[in-house]
Amino acid sequence: MEYKIFGCKTNKYFTDKWAESPILSWKEGVFISSCVVTDKAKSKWVRFAKQKLKTLKKGEKIYLSGCGSLKEGDIDGDFYTIYPELIEFRDQIELLPEDPEDVKQEIETITKTSLKERLQKAVITGTGLHTKKFIVIQTGCDNFCTFCLTVQARGRHKSRTSEDIITEIKEFVASGWKEVVLTGTNLGAWGATSSENIADSKFPELLREILEKTTLSRLRVSSLGVEFVDNELLELFKNPRISAYVHLSIQSGSDNILRSMNRHYNRTKLLQVLTSLYSLQREDGVLINIGADLIVGFPGETDADFQDTLELVWKYGITQLHAFPFSAHHDHYSVPAGKFPNQVDEKIKTERLNILLNEGERVKQGFLQANDGKYFHVLVEGKWIGWTENYIECTPENFELDPGFVFEKKSIAEGIYRYKK
Numbered sequence: 001m002e003y004k005i006f007g008c009k010t011n012k013y014f015t016d017k018w019a020e021s022p023i024l025s026w027k028e029g030v031f032i033s034s035c036v037v038t039d040k041a042k043s044k045w046v047r048f049a050k051q052k053l054k055t056l057k058k059g060e061k062i063y064l065s066g067c068g069s070l071k072e073g074d075i076d077g078d079f080y081t082i083y084p085e086l087i088e089f090r091d092q093i094e095l096l097p098e099d100p101e102d103v104k105q106e107i108e109t110i111t112k113t114s115l116k117e118r119l120q121k122a123v124i125t126g127t128g129l130h131t132k133k134f135i136v137i138q139t140g141c142d143n144f145c146t147f148c149l150t151v152q153a154r155g156r157h158k159s160r161t162s163e164d165i166i167t168e169i170k171e172f173v174a175s176g177w178k179e180v181v182l183t184g185t186n187l188g189a190w191g192a193t194s195s196e197n198i199a200d201s202k203f204p205e206l207l208r209e210i211l212e213k214t215t216l217s218r219l220r221v222s223s224l225g226v227e228f229v230d231n232e233l234l235e236l237f238k239n240p241r242i243s244a245y246v247h248l249s250i251q252s253g254s255d256n257i258l259r260s261m262n263r264h265y266n267r268t269k270l271l272q273v274l275t276s277l278y279s280l281q282r283e284d285g286v287l288i289n290i291g292a293d294l295i296v297g298f299p300g301e302t303d304a305d306f307q308d309t310l311e312l313v314w315k316y317g318i319t320q321l322h323a324f325p326f327s328a329h330h331d332h333y334s335v336p337a338g339k340f341p342n343q344v345d346e347k348i349k350t351e352r353l354n355i356l357l358n359e360g361e362r363v364k365q366g367f368l369q370a371n372d373g374k375y376f377h378v379l380v381e382g383k384w385i386g387w388t389e390n391y392i393e394c395t396p397e398n399f400e401l402d403p404g405f406v407f408e409k410k411s412i413a414e415g416i417y418r419y420k421k
């Protein structure tokens with residue numbers, strides 16, 4: 001079975017689960033985890049699927065999951081209405097739910113021994129050094145931002161139990177994993193009854209529980225809603241076992257646009273969070289690195305609104321930009337903002353995106369300069385590529401092993417390296 005992932009860490013997590021699940025072990029073909037974040041993202045996996053459909057052998061199929069085949073977290077019954085260009089291939093396509101556990105009965109029919117064999121085999125066939133694992137702690141959302149399709153695909157907000165999450169982390173740590181990246185559709189809402197009930201979030205408690213009950217070296221938080229960053233969380237980001245890289249789901253720096261997006265925070269809250277993060281002093285002295293999801297060209301975005309977004313990057317040192325031009329989603333499912341007046345011209349969107357990305361690169365070089373000569377605890381992945389605590393990519397060209405550092409037990413998975421810009 002070939003596995004192809006489009007989109008986010010949540011897709012990566014569930015693809016790993018499908019790859020380890022016995023359900024597909026007897027099947028041949030291509031597993032695709034699809035993404036609908038923009039029209040461009042949709043056309044990418046549809047094109048890939050069509051290419052593969054032309055080369056499938058007898059008995060092989062396309063197994064499709066991810067946001068493209070989901071509605072409310074389950075298989076989308078209108079899939080072929082939404083993707084009519086795939087109707088002619090429907091006999092070669094099998095739509096799968098988000099999580100293999102949603103098809104539990106099929107697992108039980110498979111003999112226990114084969115399951116154990118498969119899991120052992122899955123671990124053994126791991127090539128190179130695997131130090132990082134994505135773990136979904138929450139799926140779905142209740143916020144309905146006006147540009148978002150994910151909420152339609154993944155359904156309503158629900159959290160996994162902390163017992164479940166900690167058991168999974170302990171298993172990984174036991175098999176040598178060093179870093180866990182917590183992920184989800186709106187992960188900051190973990191433990192809340194609704195993702196809109198910000199005060200009800202128990203996310204800081206979960207982080208503390210993971211630090212107390214596991215020996216995990218590094219815990220990283222993937223994209224986090226600004227509304228969930230409070231003093232408790234800021235305090236936790238000082239902890240050396242929590243990654244010094246904080247990625248925020250910001251989207252815009254303008255109050256007008258944030259309101260029009262139906263975001264659950266305003267510019268004042270946003271600037272408070274960025275100011276606190278930018279000046280945060282960690283116990284290990286490592287400089288915090290900040291990343292952000294940003295959208296340019298949202299309907300009604302004026303040049304002044306765009307300047308409000310751009311200012312966030314240079315003023316608060318945002319180095320990692322996941323920036324997209326607003327997508328009105330004309331193809332397949334639509335989003336409320338796709339029908340808003342004052343749609344921004346594609347040319348202007350492209351110009352603004354380039355300005356933003358160039359500024360991000362300039363700020364990143366400044367951040368790397370500020371880290372020049374510093375020592376880092378590097379987790380090595382694959383062949384000599386690794387990451388520092390604050391998400392600086394390490395290569396033999398820009399890192400040298402600390403001569404005083406002695407690897408324990410032949411494990412080269414982590415070491416102390418000096419960064420040279």
Ligand code: SF4
Pocket residue numbers: 140141142143144145148149150151185186
């Ligand atoms: S918070 Fe908004 S953008 Fe994020 S998943 Fe929910 S609706 Fe979508």
